[in-house]
Amino acid sequence: MESSFAIIAEPNRRAILSLLATSERSVGDLEEELGLAQPSVSKHLRVLREAGFVESRVDTQRRLYRIRPEPLMEIDAWLTQFRRLWSSHLDALERHLDRIDPPKTTRRKTSKRKA
């Protein structure tokens, strides 16, 4: 599990990071919110911790995990070389995401979609 990129290749780990993006959480919190088995959560947290994505602090009998931004910044930095490719046509992503995950609510601009 070398690079930061490999770490976030795992969907459950991304889900953990997304949850931690808003506030720190305990292992049990994550277990419940994600519907994962507890060992699974602990194992993913271990990977994330060893890769520098999270750190933990102790709160009585539980451990609260929070995000460390550095590896995410590294990924952000890698994307820099490509940003000029989409600084122009900024709505290509919108169309792309719509294909991935169908638009339930209108994505800005009250679009007349297909109608």
Next chain:
Amino acid sequence: MESSFAIIAEPNRRAILSLLATSERSVGDLEEELGLAQPSVSKHLRVLREAGFVESRVDTQRRLYRIRPEPLMEIDAWLTQFRRLWSSHLDALERHLDRIDPPKTTRRKTSKRKA
């Protein structure tokens, strides 16, 4: 090979994308510049193409590959939720990257590093 994140987990694929970031290239170009075997390059390109990261056009007997930005934009969009975490201390990345890849040239500001 579901997500865009899994695609860029592979170092050689990231290398291919980085090369294509500057200009389109043929399979042979990539083979040479990366020192990979030709089948390996073709296989990675196939993965990248099927995931929407690249597209190809035909130029006489070779195929020129170029980047399609959408999947990269998707990753960029995912990072959005974390950006507020580092909008403050902007130099944490610098330190982080220095640990990953030792600083040969001084990274801005003529730092007095450890001396």
Next chain:
DNA sequence: CAGTTATATTCCCGCTAAGGAATATACGCA
């Protein structure tokens, strides 16, 4: 200290993905 809760670790299994070698296909040109 015993019991309980919270988290971590270990072991085993199945799967997938990457690499190498060989081969197939496609295309251009004489």
Next chain:
DNA sequence: TGCGTATATTCCTTAGCGGGAATATAACTG
């Protein structure tokens, strides 16, 4: 049409990852 070059595909093997179940450790509470 036959050769050479460029690229794609297949087959095989191997390594590593994620999941589940069981178990271990740690820490609080009475």
